[in-house]
Amino acid sequence: xxxxxxxxxxxxxxxxxxxxxxxxxxxxxxxxxxxxxxxxxxxxxxxxxxxxxxxxxxxxxxxxxxxxxxxxxxxxxxxxxxxxxxxxxxxxxxxxxxxxxxxxxxxxxxxxxxxxxxxxxxxxxxxxxxxxxxxxxxxxxxxxxxxxxxxxxxxxxxxxxxxxxxxxxxxxxxxxxxxxxxxxxxxxxxxxxxxxxxxxxxxxxxxxxxxxxxxxxxxxxxxxx
Amino acid sequence: xxxxxxxxxxxxxxxxxxxxxxxxxxxxxxxxxxxxxxxxxxxxxxxxxxxxxxxxxxxxxxxxxxxxxxxxxxxxxxxxxxxxxxxxxxxxxxxxxxxxxxxxxxxxxxxxxxxxxxxxxxxxxxxxxxxxxxxxxxxxxxxxxxxxxxxxxxxxxxxxxxxxxxxxxxxxxxxxxxxxxxxxxxxxxxxxxxxxxxxxxxxxxxxxxxxxxxxxxxxxxxxxx
Numbered sequence: 484x485x486x487x488x489x490x491x492x493x494x495x496x497x498x499x500x501x502x503x504x505x506x507x508x509x510x511x512x513x514x515x516x517x518x519x520x521x522x523x524x525x526x527x528x529x530x531x532x533x534x535x536x537x538x539x540x541x542x543x544x545x546x547x548x549x550x551x552x553x554x555x556x557x558x559x560x561x562x563x564x565x566x567x568x569x570x571x572x573x574x575x576x577x578x579x580x581x582x583x584x585x586x587x588x589x590x591x592x593x594x595x596x597x598x599x600x601x602x603x604x605x606x607x608x609x610x611x612x613x614x615x616x617x618x619x620x621x622x623x624x625x626x627x628x629x630x631x632x633x634x635x636x637x638x639x640x641x642x643x644x645x646x647x648x649x650x651x652x653x654x655x656x657x658x659x660x661x662x663x664x665x666x667x668x669x670x671x672x673x674x675x676x677x678x679x680x681x682x683x684x685x686x687x688x689x690x691x692x693x694x695x696x697x698x699x700x701x702x703x704x705x706x707x708x
Numbered sequence: 709x710x711x712x713x714x715x716x717x718x719x720x721x722x723x724x725x726x727x728x729x730x731x732x733x734x735x736x737x738x739x740x741x742x743x744x745x746x747x748x749x750x751x752x753x754x755x756x757x758x759x760x761x762x763x764x765x766x767x768x769x770x771x772x773x774x775x776x777x778x779x780x781x782x783x784x785x786x787x788x789x790x791x792x793x794x795x796x797x798x799x800x801x802x803x804x805x806x807x808x809x810x811x812x813x814x815x816x817x818x819x820x821x822x823x824x825x826x827x828x829x830x831x832x833x834x835x836x837x838x839x840x841x842x843x844x845x846x847x848x849x850x851x852x853x854x855x856x857x858x859x860x861x862x863x864x865x866x867x868x869x870x871x872x873x874x875x876x877x878x879x880x881x882x883x884x885x886x887x888x889x890x891x892x893x894x895x896x897x898x899x900x901x902x903x904x905x906x907x908x909x910x911x912x913x914x915x916x917x918x919x920x921x922x923x924x925x926x927x928x929x930x931x932x933x
Binding site for chain 2: 561
């Protein structure tokens with residue numbers, strides 16, 4: 484056991500949400516294995532850094548973006564998942580608003596790009612499986628945590644929040660019921676301002692009540708839609 | 709990175725439930741570090757085995773019990789968590805009925821014992837933290853999965869299920885509401901038989917509807933108590 488030859492990597496599944504579309508950040512690999520193929524950003528852990536530091540560092544090195552609130556997703560360790568030998572990977576995930584970040588490839592990434600999750604290239608290693616696990620977790624998450632604070636405009640019409648949930652769930656929701664449930668969470672402040680969009684009547688604007696939002700984020704909610 | 713010197717272990721948090729008491733399976737370490745101290749069972753991963761195989765093997769080697777339905781909990785990787793060097797541990801957890809297993813210490817365990825979780829000895833490494841994360845996860849789990857099939861008698865009075873939930877939650881519940889919710893899940897079959905306990909009137913017996921139970925286990929439930 485003393486000379487166990489297993490190496491450890493971290494991978495970062497970064498989802499983006501913008502206006503009804505979910506995307507994921509991928510890099511094109513500069514070196515073998517899978518040279519020239521798309522992959523989830525990630526890499527080897529350094530000996531003296533924590534797992535979280537490692538994943539933040541790798542993400543920044545490869546894509547230029549810095550995110551400090553990635554969550555641990557799952558550890559993938561099938562013996563044959565990497566052609567370089569036994570490599571176990573600890574995957575993290577997060578959900579951001581893509582247009583607030585500017586991405587730029589470096590170190591072992593040749594390119595970096597947001598891909599619509601409905602139109603993905605073929606992925607390297609077992610990254611398709613990692614992405615599937617992350618997508619499922621993201622979907623589950625919105626039933627026990629409020630979501631949207633970092634993803635919507637500071638002031639937004641209710642329909643933006645509805646679109647966010649519909650998109651993440653990947654299905655239609657009962658709109659009246661949804662509104663009732665969100666309102667009952669007490670997480671939104673309704674503003675005096677209205678917004679005009681298209682030909683409908685002006686819609687009220689809302690903003691998140693920050694204190695209440697982060698309280699519920701910590702405490703957890705049960706939200707059946 | 710090619711000569712990264714990180715080693716990997718797995719740890720198994722095995723909770724037991726019996727008649728209103730939650731326990732956890734611990735071993736007394738035979739060797740340094742923490743020789744003679746209590747710890748969660750676990751050990752080094754072999755190079756050609758999956759993570760799941762590794763944790764099942766270690767658990768069986770150290771405690772004599774074989775469990776095939778452990779779930780991955782979280783990966784612990786603080787650089788200084790183990791005095792032997794950088795060792796990252798992938799923790800798994802499960803919940804069983806202790807009296808169906810016979811435990812026996814072997815390999816690097818000097819003793820093995822079930823401990824009431826309200827009366828634990830001092831634990832080695834960061835095992836106290838691992839146990840805390842596992843306890844929280846266990847509590848969360850019962851709000852999105854049915855529970856009890858492997859933990860209660862085949863036929864049981866409703867009060868046994870209520871006691872299980874109360875114990876896992878660690879607090880009182882609204883009994884009428886709880887009953888209504890369980891019934892609405894359609895996961896129980898009510899039997900013709902009754903059971904007499906103490907001086908109250910005989911209680912109806914229930915059993916789980918297996919098909920429905922495992923369907924909900926897979927599909928997930930939303931269960932606010």
